[in-house]
Amino acid sequence: MAIESSAGSPLASPLRHPGKWLLVVGALCLLLYLMPRGPLLEALLQWSPALIAGFCQNILISLLAIGLGSVVGLLVGAMVLSPLRVLRWPARVWVQAFRNAPWLVLIYFTTYVFPFELRIGNAYVPFPDWVKVTLGLALPASANVAEILRGAIASIPGTQWEAARSLAFTRGQILRSIILPQCSKRMLPPWMNLYAVITMGTALASLVGVHDVIDTAQIASNTVNNTRFTVVIYLSLLVLFFAYCYPISRLTRSLERRYAFY
Numbered sequence: 001m002a003i004e005s006s007a008g009s010p011l012a013s014p015l016r017h018p019g020k021w022l023l024v025v026g027a028l029c030l031l032l033y034l035m036p037r038g039p040l041l042e043a044l045l046q047w048s049p050a051l052i053a054g055f056c057q058n059i060l061i062s063l064l065a066i067g068l069g070s071v072v073g074l075l076v077g078a079m080v081l082s083p084l085r086v087l088r089w090p091a092r093v094w095v096q097a098f099r100n101a102p103w104l105v106l107i108y109f110t111t112y113v114f115p116f117e118l119r120i121g122n123a124y125v126p127f128p129d130w131v132k133v134t135l136g137l138a139l140p141a142s143a144n145v146a147e148i149l150r151g152a153i154a155s156i157p158g159t160q161w162e163a164a165r166s167l168a169f170t171r172g173q174i175l176r177s178i179i180l181p182q183c184s185k186r187m188l189p190p191w192m193n194l195y196a197v198i199t200m201g202t203a204l205a206s207l208v209g210v211h212d213v214i215d216t217a218q219i220a221s222n223t224v225n226n227t228r229f230t231v232v233i234y235l236s237l238l239v240l241f242f243a244y245c246y247p248i249s250r251l252t253r254s255l256e257r258r259y260a261f262y
Helices: 002-012 018-034 039-080 085-099 103-113 129-154 158-166 171-208 213-224 227-259
Strands: 117-120 123-126
Touching: 039 085, 039 129, 039 171, 039 213, 039 227, 085 129, 103 129, 103 171, 129 171, 158 171, 171 213, 171 227, 213 227
Parallel strands: none
Antiparallel strands: 117 123
16 A cells, blocks of 8 residues: 555656646737737737648648557567567668668658659559658658567566466467557657657758748748848747647656556
8 A cells, every 4th residue: 555655646746737837828828919019920920820730730740650650660679579580680670770860861762762743543643742751750760669669578577478488378478468568558658759759850841842830930031031030930930849749748757657667
């Protein structure tokens, strides 16, 4: 009982006052609304819908990249742990290659290697740049997910493997029934942290012509042609990314504290 009471205290600390952040955001929005509307504020409000639409493009790229990267990463991670060398070595090469490659290089690689349109039968289907960026970000995501899976399985005490073998469990039964259910909890915090990093990495998409929030900010800055407005609009981008990624970071810390006792 003493262990349960001590374990319960840190669970509530990261989310003890979730409403205060909503109050802060609401107060900032109200202050922005009540401020005297100068030319900079008017221009920022005019470009706000375009910035939000561009940021939604970044979020779409990040969600698809982490989804595709997770599926491929779990398969590669399973191959890394395979007793068959013919599966294990290609998976290790995949992980080391894409974990240590610069993300911008991978984005340029997928942008210019894949065609601009695909021929399906007699029809030509466009292959947009944002899809290529998604593939470019999914490659390092898959390598990192594979390492997350490998680390989670390696963190399970070896005595559990020995106890399961003493009960005549096969390797597959041990993984499915004992190891993987525990790994899912251990993998969730680093996986969420990886998603936050990928979201910030989507800012590179504008370098290959994707009309995202960075590209929108550049267009707005060139249109207004005011140095102070340029500072304000890029500060707004910092606020957008922070407002989206900070709750993920807080939730990650909460899950780390919760599952540290398992």
